[in-house]
Amino acid sequence: xxxxxxxxxxxxxxxxxxxxxxxxxxxxxxxxxxxxxxxxxxxxxxxxxxxxxxxxxxxxxxxxxxxxxxxxxxxxxxxxxxxxxxxxxxxxxxxxxxxxxxxxxxxxxxxxx
Amino acid sequence: xxxxxxxxxxxxxxxxxxxxxxxxxxxxxxxxxxxxxxxxxxxxxxxxxxxxxxxxxxxxxxxxxxxxxxxxxxxxxxxxxxxxxxxxxxxxxxxxxxxxxxxxxxxxxx
Numbered sequence: 449x450x451x452x453x454x455x456x457x458x459x460x461x462x463x464x465x466x467x468x469x470x471x472x473x474x475x476x477x478x479x480x481x482x483x484x485x486x487x488x489x490x491x492x493x494x495x496x497x498x499x500x501x502x503x504x505x506x507x508x509x510x511x512x513x514x515x516x517x518x519x520x521x522x523x524x525x526x527x528x529x530x531x532x533x534x535x536x537x538x539x540x541x542x543x544x545x546x547x548x549x550x551x552x553x554x555x556x557x558x559x560x561x
Numbered sequence: 562x563x564x565x566x567x568x569x570x571x572x573x574x575x576x577x578x579x580x581x582x583x584x585x586x587x588x589x590x591x592x593x594x595x596x597x598x599x600x601x602x603x604x605x606x607x608x609x610x611x612x613x614x615x616x617x618x619x620x621x622x623x624x625x626x627x628x629x630x631x632x633x634x635x636x637x638x639x640x641x642x643x644x645x646x647x648x649x650x651x652x653x654x655x656x657x658x659x660x661x662x663x664x665x666x667x668x669x670x671x
Contacts, residue, residue, distance in 0.1 A: 479656070481658065481659070483661075490662075491664075492661070493661075496657050498657075503656045503657075503658075504654065504656045506658075538604070542657050548591075548592060548611075548652055548657070549594075550606060550657060550659070551606070552603040552604045553603060554603050555603060
């Protein structure tokens, strides 16, 4: 099976702009989660989508949003970008089961200038 | 909310055994996962404990004590390629939401 893919891999934006990141999960996985990774805050959960519904949401402002399509692909959007949004955004897909294994994509490196 | 504590750095020599501890405080707890992340790479799954006890997968083992809110990852026969960051992560509900610890940077020396 192909792994989790994320596009784009690198992105440079300026403050105030908005950005959309895309994630294609492993075939058959219906759960897609998004995480933000920064040196200061570590890995932080953004949200999880399951069967096109947001199932869990982390503690991020409303500028961060996401959605999932019927083919399980997911997008996340960040509006009115701030310098502090510079981070590696990771997508993970998985199935809910006893082993709870999640498969991470390579991430999108977002730089906000 | 949830918080997980783990040491920030650990150094060990090749061939040795190292244990990385993780303590957690959670409002809901379904299980504890461990992930490995090499510099510039994505986290990769190592293990998951839902019940108390030891889970063994090759050179890696993971332990959980729910009564003590404590777990650890044990790495045996250390190899240079084990140099990486290791994260414990708590699953707080029936979904796939994970709360990660700050990560432990393991340096394996020859």
